[in-house]
Amino acid sequence: MKPLTDKQLDSSIANMLRWGVAVAAAVVFLGGILSLRNPTTTVPGYVHFRPTPIPSLSEILHGAAHLDPSSIIQLGILLLIATPVLRVVFCIVGFARQRDKLYVFISATVLIILIYSLFRGGR
Amino acid sequence: MNLAAFTALLFGTSLLAGLLGALTGLGGGVVIVPALVLLFKVDLRYAIGASLISVIATSSGSAVAYIREGLSNIRIGMFLEVATTLGALLGAWLTARFSNHTIAVVFGVVLLYSAYSSYQSRSQQFVTSKPDPLAAKLQLTGTNPAATGDQPYNAQHVPLGFTIMFGAGTLSGLLGIGSGAVKVLAMDQIMKLPFKVSTTTSNFMIGVTAAASAGIYLHRGYINPTIAMPVMLGVLAGSLIGARILMKARVHTLKILFSIVIVALGFEMIYSGLTGKI
Numbered sequence: 001m002k003p004l005t006d007k008q009l010d011s012s013i014a015n016m017l018r019w020g021v022a023v024a025a026a027v028v029f030l031g032g033i034l035s036l037r038n039p040t041t042t043v044p045g046y047v048h049f050r051p052t053p054i055p056s057l058s059e060i061l062h063g064a065a066h067l068d069p070s071s072i073i074q075l076g077i078l079l080l081i082a083t084p085v086l087r088v089v090f091c092i093v094g095f096a097r098q099r100d101k102l103y104v105f106i107s108a109t110v111l112i113i114l115i116y117s118l119f120r121g122g123r
Numbered sequence: 124m125n126l127a128a129f130t131a132l133l134f135g136t137s138l139l140a141g142l143l144g145a146l147t148g149l150g151g152g153v154v155i156v157p158a159l160v161l162l163f164k165v166d167l168r169y170a171i172g173a174s175l176i177s178v179i180a181t182s183s184g185s186a187v188a189y190i191r192e193g194l195s196n197i198r199i200g201m202f203l204e205v206a207t208t209l210g211a212l213l214g215a216w217l218t219a220r221f222s223n224h225t226i227a228v229v230f231g232v233v234l235l236y237s238a239y240s241s242y243q244s245r246s247q248q249f250v251t252s253k254p255d256p257l258a259a260k261l262q263l264t265g266t267n268p269a270a271t272g273d274q275p276y277n278a279q280h281v282p283l284g285f286t287i288m289f290g291a292g293t294l295s296g297l298l299g300i301g302s303g304a305v306k307v308l309a310m311d312q313i314m315k316l317p318f319k320v321s322t323t324t325s326n327f328m329i330g331v332t333a334a335a336s337a338g339i340y341l342h343r344g345y346i347n348p349t350i351a352m353p354v355m356l357g358v359l360a361g362s363l364i365g366a367r368i369l370m371k372a373r374v375h376t377l378k379i380l381f382s383i384v385i386v387a388l389g390f391e392m393i394y395s396g397l398t399g400k401i
Contacts, residue, residue, distance in 0.1 A: 018186075035130075046163075106202055118341075
């Protein structure tokens, strides 16, 4: 593989981010439209915080497959959170192709912190 | 309130917040949280959860325009993200331990600082002589295209910059904002990087920093789909429109007007926090 310039890495990241956000926004929008099928539902108000942790990924996917609006919005939110995580992955690959070991290590550290938050963050 | 009205009002407010955030350069998060809490009486935790999602959307969505300028420095950004993501974990952890009153007061202070910092004069001179030995080792250098040809730059005071970035990450995780103002402070004022490099690199870092607290927010249930949906779409749309306006028009008067709004929101947050209304 040819070594990658920082500029090329930048533009591949930019494209990924643009598509990531566009897809995530479209999914959230779809969920929003579906949730408005019953527009006269009363909104609970949200004046007091009631902790309701996000369902597991398989529950979200199952719900989304059955066109459950909340699950679709949550899926879109997960896709959105994935875009900056993917950006870090792109950087690791890019730095590896430049044989920049120091920055492969630094980017991998950031990725581990992100993965820790996503998978173990509740504890 | 019924769902259609709630969603429409939230979307409209978020659109305005995104527009305001883009035109002042402060980001949508610092506007949407007080708007949700003060106008919609939504619990602060739902507000910062929805805001954090909109921050990720805005950062990733506007990255394309920033990258086109070719000024962001991916190495400096990645190195400092170690500090901001660790800070974000601490901030998100603290959110569960602080009361809403405390968070509201801290939020108000950050709002006031942000408004103040957007009026600081920017020195366009940067040091090219003595490279910080740590900066050289970590390749925290680059070139800035200027009228007089490419100007090389390198980072100064790396340990202090890294420490302030940790603080910026903590604020981001605690308040659900991008804390771009503090990130720019660390890069522009402390590390003496060119201002344009600081702002574009900061925008890039905001999304990754926010993703680090987003995981914790999801597990804690701060991110409610009914609130996050219109907020994310509204702030994203507003900030993209704002960026377009910025490219076409000079918005000095508008900027002053919006800064007054931000200062007012800051005082209102501090007052509401101190009197226990939030």
